[in-house]
Structure formats: structure tokens, C-alpha cells
Amino acid sequence: MAADMHRNKELEQDDKLYLWHPFTQMKDWLENDQLIIEDGHGVYVRDIYGREYLDGISSLWVTVHGHARPEINEAISRQVGKISHSTLLGLSNVPATRLARRLVEITPPGLNKVFYSDSGSTAVEIALKMAYQYWQLSGRSDKTRFITFRNAYHGDTIGSVSVGGIDLFHATYRPLLFPTLQTESAYCYRCALGQTYPDCRMACLDQLEKTLEERHAEVAALLVEPLVQAAAGMLVSPPGYLTRIRELCTRYDVLMIADEVAVGFGRTGKMFACEHEGIRPDLMSLAKGITGGYLPLAATITTDRVFEAFLGEHEEFKTFFHGHTYTGNPVACAAALANLDIFAQDRTLENLQPKIRWLAEALRRFIELPHVGDVRQCGFMVGIELVASRETKEPYPTAKRMGHQVILKAREMGMIIRPLTDVIVLMPPLSTSIEELGRMVDIAYEAIRVVTDE
Numbered sequence: 001m002a003a004d005m006h007r008n009k010e011l012e013q014d015d016k017l018y019l020w021h022p023f024t025q026m027k028d029w030l031e032n033d034q035l036i037i038e039d040g041h042g043v044y045v046r047d048i049y050g051r052e053y054l055d056g057i058s059s060l061w062v063t064v065h066g067h068a069r070p071e072i073n074e075a076i077s078r079q080v081g082k083i084s085h086s087t088l089l090g091l092s093n094v095p096a097t098r099l100a101r102r103l104v105e106i107t108p109p110g111l112n113k114v115f116y117s118d119s120g121s122t123a124v125e126i127a128l129k130m131a132y133q134y135w136q137l138s139g140r141s142d143k144t145r146f147i148t149f150r151n152a153y154h155g156d157t158i159g160s161v162s163v164g165g166i167d168l169f170h171a172t173y174r175p176l177l178f179p180t181l182q183t184e185s186a187y188c189y190r191c192a193l194g195q196t197y198p199d200c201r202m203a204c205l206d207q208l209e210k211t212l213e214e215r216h217a218e219v220a221a222l223l224v225e226p227l228v229q230a231a232a233g234m235l236v237s238p239p240g241y242l243t244r245i246r247e248l249c250t251r252y253d254v255l256m257i258a259d260e261v262a263v264g265f266g267r268t269g270k271m272f273a274c275e276h277e278g279i280r281p282d283l284m285s286l287a288k289g290i291t292g293g294y295l296p297l298a299a300t301i302t303t304d305r306v307f308e309a310f311l312g313e314h315e316e317f318k319t320f321f322h323g324h325t326y327t328g329n330p331v332a333c334a335a336a337l338a339n340l341d342i343f344a345q346d347r348t349l350e351n352l353q354p355k356i357r358w359l360a361e362a363l364r365r366f367i368e369l370p371h372v373g374d375v376r377q378c379g380f381m382v383g384i385e386l387v388a389s390r391e392t393k394e395p396y397p398t399a400k401r402m403g404h405q406v407i408l409k410a411r412e413m414g415m416i417i418r419p420l421t422d423v424i425v426l427m428p429p430l431s432t433s434i435e436e437l438g439r440m441v442d443i444a445y446e447a448i449r450v451v452t453d454e
């Protein structure tokens with residue numbers, strides 16, 4: 001025990017001495033006590049002192065079937081016993097091949113070719129480069145631009161930041177980024193056009209239509225987060241929105257890139273968000289839940305039409321000159337295969353439906369809290385937007401860090417969550433039981449009530 005205390009203190013010191021945490025003001029980090037996670041099982045994680053917490057955000061939106069699922073752990077060990085790395089450059093490997101077939105089988109019809117990488121950001125970059133080069137190779141070298149949405153988030157590399165639309169994260173880098181044609185997003189609670197759904201008839205998409213009408217000749221592709229702009233604060237778009245985007249892309253011969261990094265693998269209640277409206281994108285980016293949250297892996301999946309444009313003789317240089325050292329890593333692919341097996345074995349999506357309905361019901365009482373402005377839910381993705389005034393929708397002053405205060409209170413009560421500014425996010429693993437879900441919702445409610453009451 002004494003040895004443990006020594007180890008724990010050393011870990012805490014070393015974290016502060018040697019680590020730089022992502023999306024974190026390190027001054028604040030260094031001044032406060034921090035949590036170090038040691039292990040996890042199911043929907044729980046445990047810190048180095050043995051304290052247990054509910055994992056209310058699926059680690060970072062990745063955990064699907066819970067932590068330390070024996071089937072995934074074993075699949076990883078089995079693959080490590082065979083080989084841990086074998087490149088896809090000039091060679092192939094067994095799990096990468098098997099997984100590619102499975103992904104083609106489960107993604108929307110028409111998506112037939114899988115290109116691997118290792119994060120959501122790279123999966124988006126690859127989609128951008130593929131779409132751009134597709135038109136270059138198709139004799140339409142004028143089609144070079146991308147249409148993006150305000151409030152979009154597609155990752156943190158320079159290319160994926162270029163197509164992002166969250167000023168807080170992206171504005172600093174503007175001079176480094178390529179310009180895009182940005183269109184209005186469906187943030188219905190704070191509609192930029194001052195309209196109300198459904199009377200608006202999705203007027204925000206009229207702006208998109210106008211842009212396409214005028215500039216489609218120079219547009220390579222449109223990027224969209226289907227159903228939910230997640231990092232922006234779980235902004236759920238209305239029914240029919242995605243359908244109209246697909247129609248516009250088709251009409252103006254613009255490739256549609258669906259970034260399903262956050263919404264894919266069951267999050268919205270279907271395997272992929274595009275399925276809710278029977279949408280067939282031209283390219284789809286996948287990451288986060290692909291391995292159930294066990295190892296980094298990503299995939300960009302596209303159509304035969306796009307793939308075939310790249311076919312040619314060696315000396316024609318139509319090759320897609322892109323690849324990462326860990327592309328198609330066999331251990332990560334083995335984890336992803338095990339993750340998909342559990343979807344079938346546990347009937348995850350079927351069992352999820354009553355839990356989604358239960359969650360919707362349980363969230364109704366949040367709107368009674370005087371500082372809750374909006375409650376948004378799509379499947380197992382929830383955003384609860386806190387406001388200083390419900391009447392005027394005025395946000396809290398940034399310095400108050402209300403979202404942060406709420407998650408610290410929730411932590412005291414035994415749950416880990418992470419806010420998006422003043423939007424409290426709940427992203428339970430899909431395996432969460434109704435009873436566990438109830439505890440998560442109760443803690444979130446109490447934490448919000450106590451903090452906003454002060």
C-alpha cells in the first residue's frame with residue numbers, strides 16, 4: 001500500500017512534469033489535482049486510487065461495448081501472437097482484408113473500396129484528397145473547392161481544420177488554411193436566420209442551394225457530419241436535411257463526403273447515421289468507434305466511380321499518393337473485427353432501441369431546470385445546453401466555465417463526462433444498461449442543478 005502511494009504520487013508529479021494534454025489550458029491543469037485512470041470494465045473506469053466512475057462519454061466517444069471486453073482483448077492478443085505490424089504498402093495482411101470486406105458489407109450501398117488510416121482527421125484528409133484528385137483525373141481540374149458547414153468539426157490536422165467551422169478551435173490557424181465555401185449550419189436553437197423549424201422549411205439549405213447554383217463548376221465536394229454536428233455541441237439536424245443535401249450534391253455533380261467519425265458504429269441508433277434517410281454518400285470517413293475504442297484505426301470508404309478514376313498505367317501517375325506507416329495495422333483491424341462480431345452477438349443495435357427511448361423520456365425533466373436552454377438527443381448522443389438566461393438564450397460568461405464546473409461536480413458524484421463549452425455531453429457506451437443509464441442521467445441532472453443554483 002505504501003509502495004502504491006509512492007507510485008501514485010510519482011505518477012501525479014510526472015504527469016505535470018512531462019505531459020502536455022490535448023485541448024487543455026495547461027496552466028489550469030498544473031494548478032489543480034488531476035485524475036489518472038488505471039483500468040476499466042464495462043461502463044466503469046477506475047483511477048489509480050481505486051475510485052470507480054461511470055464513463056458517461058465513452059472515453060472520448062469511442063467505447064461501444066464497454067471497457068476490457070474479453071472478446072476484443074483476446075482478438076488483440078491473438079493477433080499480437082501472430083504479427084503486430086505488416087505494411088499495406090506493397091503487401092497485404094489478413095485482418096485488413098477481412099475488415100475491408102466487412103466494412104463494405106455494412107456501409108451504405110455503393111461504398112466499395114476501403115482506404116485505411118489511423119485517426120478521424122486522417123480519414124477526412126484522405127476523403128478531401130481523393131475527391132480533389134478524382135476531378136483532376138476526370139478532366140474537371142476546375143473543380144477544386146469544398147463546401148463546408150459553419151460549426152463543423154472534422155479533426156485537427158491542417159487539412160481537416162481547413163474544412164472546420166468552429167472559430168474557437170480554428171480561427172487562430174486561418175492564415176495556414178485553404179479557403180472553403182462555408183454555408184450555414186442547422187443550429188436550430190440559435191438559428192442564424194432567426195427562423196423556427198419546421199416553419200423555416202430548412203431555409204439554411206436555401207443558402208447552400210444558392211452557393212451550388214452559382215459555384216458548382218468549381219466545387220469538388222461537400223463535407224457533412226450526418227445528423228449531428230457533434231463537437232459543435234451535439235447540434236442535431238432536422239429530418240430530411242440530409243436527404244436534401246444528397247439531392248443537391250447529385251443535381252450539381254458535387255461529391256458528398258459523410259464524416260461519420262463521431263456518428264458511426266451505432267451512436268445514432270443505426271450502424272451509420274446515413275441509414276436514417278437511406279443516403280448513399282460518395283465518400284465516408286470512419287474512426288472513433290471502429291475498434292470499439294480499443295486501438296487507433298480509421299477508414300475512408302468510397303465508390304467504384306471514384307476508385308476507377310485512379311486506375312491507369314504506372315507512368316500515367318494516376319496513383320493515389322497517400323499512405324501512413326500504420327495504415328491497415330493488423331492488430332487494430334483484428335480489434336475492429338471483434339468489435340463488429342459483438343454487434344451481431346449482443347444484438348447491440350436491437351437492444352439499443354428501447355434504451356434510446358428510455359433516455360429520451362429521462363431527459364424530459366432537464367428542461368425544467370431554469371438554466372437549461374436546450375436538450376438535444378440523437379440516439380446515444382446527448383447535448384444539454386446551459387444558458388445564463390432561458391428567456392434571452394444569453395450564454396454564461398466564458399470565465400464562469402459552467403460546463404467545466406458541472407463536470408467536476410459530476411465527477412465528485414462518480415461520473416466522468418466532458419463538456420463542449422457550456423454544453424453538457426452524455427455519450428454512454430452502447431452497452432450501458434437502463435439501470436446504469438439511470439445513474440448517469442441522475443448524476444448529470446444533480447450536477448447541473450447544484451452548479452446552476454449557486
Ligand SMILES: *Cc1c(COP(=O)(O)O)cnc(C)c1O
Pocket residue numbers: 118119120121122124153154155156225230231259260261262263287288
Ligand atoms: C473526432 C472527430 C474527428 C477527428 O477524429 P480524430 O481521431 O480525433 O482525429 C473528425 N470528425 C468528426 C466528426 C469527429 O467527431
